[in-house]
Amino acid sequence: AAGVIQSPRHLIKEKRETATLKCYPIPRHDTVYWYQQGPGQDPQFLISFYEKMQSDKGSIPDRFSAQQFSDYHSELNMSSLELGDSALYFCASSLGREAYEQYFGPGTRLTVT
């Protein structure tokens, strides 16, 4: 069965650079979520989109923005990168809102040097 696709899988950036992470949800899933998982920590919710509209917002820095496109894929844009942004970034998708079962992609490992 098709799963959530994320690209790139690994990304190395320098401080103050920008990064764009992409997420392609499971076909027919209309809701996308972004999570950040730092080393040794549990995943933290950043932001979600339902039917191309922002649905909920968590601990997402102002330097980050995201959107969901007409084909339901989503992009997380990260600017003025800091060393502390180094983490695994997971995208998840679900059919419907309000935490119907969420399925996670393999993640993008971002390293900021």
Added chain:
Amino acid sequence: RKEVEQDPGPFNVPEGATVAFNCTYSNSASQSFFWYRQDCRKEPKLLMSVYSSGNEDGRFTAQLNRASQYISLLIRDSKLSDSATYLCVVANTDKLIFGTGTRLQVFP
């Protein structure tokens, strides 16, 4: 205090053992409950949803006690492949709130 609390373990058990994990949550308005498993440096994978009536999927049984705000996971006949971190997850509206996870190591 974290919104979802779990014993971090590790739980080291032999193959074939039965092991139980517990979890408590603080937000009584929480709506949905799940167990995920996560292998090292991989994505969380949905193991099962948890309902008040309890639910079972093969060797795995999950229970929810809303009054006590308590969730449990029982694994019977442990396999080596069960070795992973088990994440107790509570959902409020869109977002999932993760516990810190309980590490399980099954040995031969």
